[in-house]
Amino acid sequence: MAEEPLTYFHLIDPAQRGPIAPTAPTCLYLEVTNECNLTCVTCPLTFGRVEPPALLTLERVRYLVSQFPSATRMVLHGIGEPLLNKELPQIIRYLKSAGKYVLFNSNATLLNARWQRALLDSQLDEYRVSLDATTPESYTRVRGKPMFPLILTNLKNFMALKNELGASKPQVSLWLTGLKATLAELPDFLRLAHSLGIEEVYLQRLVYWQDENRDKLATPEQSLFQNLQEEEEAIIEACEELAKQLGLRFQASGATTPRKSIQQEADTRPWARCMRPWTVMYITANGSVFPCCIAPFSAENLQSITLGNAFRDPLGTIWNDERYQQFRRALLSDEPHECCRGCGAQWSL
Numbered sequence: 001m002a003e004e005p006l007t008y009f010h011l012i013d014p015a016q017r018g019p020i021a022p023t024a025p026t027c028l029y030l031e032v033t034n035e036c037n038l039t040c041v042t043c044p045l046t047f048g049r050v051e052p053p054a055l056l057t058l059e060r061v062r063y064l065v066s067q068f069p070s071a072t073r074m075v076l077h078g079i080g081e082p083l084l085n086k087e088l089p090q091i092i093r094y095l096k097s098a099g100k101y102v103l104f105n106s107n108a109t110l111l112n113a114r115w116q117r118a119l120l121d122s123q124l125d126e127y128r129v130s131l132d133a134t135t136p137e138s139y140t141r142v143r144g145k146p147m148f149p150l151i152l153t154n155l156k157n158f159m160a161l162k163n164e165l166g167a168s169k170p171q172v173s174l175w176l177t178g179l180k181a182t183l184a185e186l187p188d189f190l191r192l193a194h195s196l197g198i199e200e201v202y203l204q205r206l207v208y209w210q211d212e213n214r215d216k217l218a219t220p221e222q223s224l225f226q227n228l229q230e231e232e233e234a235i236i237e238a239c240e241e242l243a244k245q246l247g248l249r250f251q252a253s254g255a256t257t258p259r260k261s262i263q264q265e266a267d268t269r270p271w272a273r274c275m276r277p278w279t280v281m282y283i284t285a286n287g288s289v290f291p292c293c294i295a296p297f298s299a300e301n302l303q304s305i306t307l308g309n310a311f312r313d314p315l316g317t318i319w320n321d322e323r324y325q326q327f328r329r330a331l332l333s334d335e336p337h338e339c340c341r342g343c344g345a346q347w348s349l
Helices: 058-065 086-097 113-122 136-143 148-163 185-196 231-247 258-263 315-319 322-331
Strands: 027-030 072-073 101-106 128-129 171-176 202-204 249-252 280-283
Touching: 027 058, 027 148, 058 231, 086 101, 086 113, 086 280, 101 113, 101 258, 148 171, 148 185, 185 202, 185 231, 231 249
Parallel strands: 027 072, 027 280, 072 101, 101 128, 128 171, 171 202, 202 249
Antiparallel strands: none
């Protein structure tokens, strides 16, 4: 049975990092769709399409995965809502039959009875719900549409069906983006998860980008990273204790605790710890290859971080071709690509 590779992005000796990756990636991000039914203020898709609309088919997933058989972790999200891809259950079942660990983030708006049964039958390992709020008002402000009550109903029914069937999978978690505007909701967010029977909560770092049309929530001023005030720090500290009382796993979207992830001291070269260009490959629904899942959110020019096209060239060729080598070489220098300069290396969506 596939087990969660918790430190998949650290499965390489830092001393081995050079322009050429010594091994194949251990994790593939496969963007099963780049379309979405929400208009989140923290997503670049809301303010302009990133790539042409596309869905990743089962046939193409087979083609991609066959080229890196040693990759053990499959993340089926990118910029888009995975449940919009009707082939998703077949894709998951195929990956599970190949012994992969499979997960994705979802907004759960489409998690009706048919999808609930399909996900439980597929043997999906993790279902991560990006909720970002505890009230209908704050949800609509952040996610763009008034669907909070529907999501709670979907999750209640899903957890009830999971318990009725005695299913151990998928592991369900709730995700809250760390915004100054919504941090006060964090204690209630933990209580909400507990009331739903969900045992894991993630505090996710805000990724912001330069766009004159962006909403005021997706800005550096709203970020908690290295920018905690005393009251905000107290909220997170209290929530770590509350999580223990409720029996919840309260984590950051990376390899540290929420407080450590956000308090991480400023580093003159924060990108230097990153292992992703040696362990991860992100492939969009159109076949574009990016170095990680954060790049599309933080780069102003997507072409500058596009390292190849998976439907035009073999993945093994792309993995160590000149563009990938140049990207890795820059990451190891004092002048990395723009999308890497502010990255804390612990983002892991």
